[in-house]
Amino acid sequence: MKKTPFTKLILPLAGMAAFLGFSQLARSSESFETAPQGALSSFQSQYGTITSAPDNAAIIGKAKSGKNGLRILGGTGKSIKLDLKDSPKVDVSMNAWAERWTSKPPFQLTITAETPSGEKTIYQNSDSIKTGGLNSKIEAQIPAGTKSLTFSLNSADNGGMIMDDLYIVPSSPMVFKEISSNAPVIPAMIRRDFNPVLRIDIATEGGLKPLELTDVYLKFDGTTDMKDIKSVQLVRGNEKPGDQAGEPFGAPVTPNGSSKDLRLTGKMPLESGINSFWVNVLLKDTANIGHHISLKATGAIVGRKPAKIQEPAVANQRIGYTVAQPGDKVTPGNRVSKSFRIPGLVRTNQGTLIAVYDIRYNHHGDLPADIDVGIRRSEDGGQTWSPLQIALSCKTLTGKKTSDGCGDPSILVDRKTGRIWVAGVWSRGFHPIWNSKPGSTAPDDCGQFVLAYSDDDGKTWSDPINITEQVKSIETGTDSDWGALFQGPGNGICLKDGTLVFPAQYWAVDKVGENKTARRGHSTIVYSQDHGKTWHCGTGFRPNTSECQVVELKDGSIMINARDESRSGYRVVYVTKDLGKTWTEHPSSQNKNGKGLMEPGACQASIERVFDNGPAKDAFFFSNPASHSGRNHMTIKASMNEGSTWPEKFSHLYDERPGFGYSALCPVDSQHIGVLYEGNNGFIYFLKFPYKELLAQ
Known part of the structure; x- marks a missing residue:
């Protein structure tokens, strides 16, 4: 969020300097903007000189306001010292904003003041400093005559604390x-x-x-x-x-x-x-x-x-509309869920919107966990939504009530038959997906690729169908080094010839040096040419890709738009004309020629082609956090040349708050497109946009 010009502006009264004993009072809070990023040894702040011993503190690119914050590093006995320019002649207040680097113990912050009568502890209340943003306020009283302040921290070795907007309050009438x-x-x-x-x-x-x-x-x-x-x-x-x-x-x-x-x-x-x-x-x-x-x-x-x-x-x-929020109940059973994540969205042949997402009953975290795939339906373009139901749960496969989780859904509609398919990854017991055994398809060894379908417009759903042996097997040409293989997440598509295509990813043990290996992701597709009777898997086009989405081009080829695990800051884009047997890099991939799509390190995104007759026919739309500094600034972009360029004039910011960042696009009708996206802390929202607004010149 852009700061207003006076976000940190504090103007002292005339003559106050003499009253407080400061020869030149600071005119704003200290936000460390003039300090160079990196290890901190000495810095001339507005209130005096800040010093620290080697490996005790650093200036980093995370802040409450501006770009910089001061981090006291993890470990025992880490500290910084502020030698005040002038000692105050009366007691004054001090405050700052802080954040713990990790919630792991121990954590103890102590602030001491060097006064004429000796050292005095003025702050020791570390329980109030939390993780998850610089939202914890440190408040203390600085005694009259104080010459220096020492901030001492004991924390976990990989812990520490961030501090920003340090402010010494003038003691004068407001x-x-x-x-x-x-x-x-x-x-x-x-x-x-x-x-x-x-x-x-x-x-x-x-x-x-x-x-x-x-x-x-x-x-x-x-x-x-x-x-x-x-x-x-x-x-x-x-x-x-x-x-x-x-x-x-x-x-x-x-x-x-x-x-x-x-x-x-x-x-x-x-x-x-x-x-x-x-x-x-x-x-x-x-x-x-x-x-x-x-x-x-x-x-x-x-x-x-x-x-x-x-x-x-x-x-x-x-x-x-808030489609999901912590505390929502699942029907039947009225079980309450603490969080929801990973949206997917389609419009059925009958015009119904189907929203799917993870029901994360106990926390925000990924599999393995107690997770089901939930569904809500809207028959009026997103204005109202049905009660939350379960579309895909793998607990029935083993009879375990909580330990069989299934999530990260992807959803598509078979345009020829009207059948709706949902794909998910099943974690049997508490098996860690990322440690799936290469070459094995056994549920005890690896994550399972499972499906469910609906033939009544999403009102009821089939039992889970496990296709792991079809899509991950040496017999079908799958490499024996493959570990986890699962869907998108987000949306799949139905090609003009009726082929069903789910975006997918596999994680393989790759050689990364003469004697080194690493588990890396590879984006690919899983597809069916017989309306879901049998399924097949393509090959990966390059390592360090993972969550992806697909669209069909005019010539019938498939464009895949993938998350870049190498953290280049831009999306990876490839094209296949033979259902994933071979791939060709697209000119926009990873911002070649300045035509790419940015992403915040690595995050899921959504891409959708509009086939409806209307103002957006054959337009491509793309949604993700359009930022290099975190999952914020959720944005829809449009392309009128099949993703070759994404003009700035077709870029529309729709929510600039930080969030979990995943989204799913879907046409609502011939005049509107909708987006289902994650907010922060388990919320999932729906917005609807007129095509005329998104494509206005």
Whole structure:
């Protein structure tokens, strides 16, 4: 998310330097932006000199804001020292944002101050510092006369801690400086209890006699229909919205009829620095997924005085649907699941949308685990969805209740027969998929390639069908070094001649040197030319590829678009004209000639060809996190020349928050395409886009 110009701006009052004893107070928090990345020995910060012994600390490219953060390395007795430029003459406050590198014990952070009367411990509360983002706040009081601060850390050898935005609060009466707003791209979702559609930042200085925020004024000009909104509330947060609402400012407000002006009231003391608030819009279950929520903040009452936003940002957020979220129940049985992952999406011959994904009952983690493949159906283009059911479960194959997991689904429709196929990988007991025995097809030795099908538009599903011996066997030409062999995940396709094609991947023991081997992924396809009676496997086109998707080209050949495990930052693209026997590299592969598709290290993606008569006929669409810095900025791109180029004018950001990053595209009708994608922490969302919008010149 782009920082507002004053994200870290703290302006001291005139004369405060003399009051505190600082000859030149720092004018912002210390975010280490001017420090070179790498090992840290000495750095001139805004508050004084920061030093560390060799192998104790480093400046790294991860931060709360900006690009840099300070990492205290893992191990025993690691520390950094801050020698203050000037000693404060009164007690002052200090805060910073921190994150544990790993949750493994031990972990103990201690901050000591060198005062005129000796060393004093001012912080020792490590239980409050968590993993998963720089969202833990360190707060301490610096005694008057302090000359230096020492941050000492004991942690696991591969552990440590990241710290950013270190700030020493001026001890003076608080004054208001500025108010602004920011509108990141964050859709509003039906069924979600936190839709942060607009951020409001209030900048203050000084820590004494805090000012209060009592009123915020919003205008919903541009909102399609105010009746879509159930309530609006302001909540306290950070620069990034996170996954849960923070401390509420006042009570939720329900829009009054068609009026697009809204006043939020409450009573909340402000902190010194930047106070970030998020406008949280809760939607009715009947909200229209073709509509938008559009709004801006015009001003507020701060310290009993009006504060106006001079150039308010306008949020224009699409309405979508939360297809899965932690706590959803599975029917029958009403079993609750803690997480959902790995989406796939198709439209059946009857026009029904079928969404499949992992039901990860106990946690977010991959197989081996207690996982089934779930399904929800929509007969109205994604506006409403059926209850969650199980489409593919392998527990019945052995009778074990929890230890036989099946997941990572891929789904396709046989356009000739209407049959819907779902593929999954079965982990018998708690067998680790990645340690599958090369050359073996036995369930106790390796992951199993399993299928289920539906002949009634996805309402009921067959028992699992194990095709491992068909697709992974020496008799059919499969290399004996192959270990795990499984599907996509995501979507498969039906070729014009009726051939069913699942994207697939196998992991083989490859020679990587004269005396070295490594287990590496190879993207490929699994296909059937007799409507699923028998199945066959192609060959891999290159090592260090894995999760992939496929589309059919006009000449009947198959393009495969693959995740790059070598972390080049771009997708790998190949073409086969003989069902995977041989492959040819595509000109766009790995950004050759600057025409490639970026990815964040390595991540699943989705590619879809549109055959419907309409504005997007024969267009290719592609969805993934369009970023080199993590799984964020979910984006749809379009190509009108079969993937040879992906013009920037056809690139549309649809959710910029960090998430798990997997997605699946599917035509909804002749005028719209839909995307089923992962948010963060087990959420799966659905959005619908008009082709005219995505292809607008």
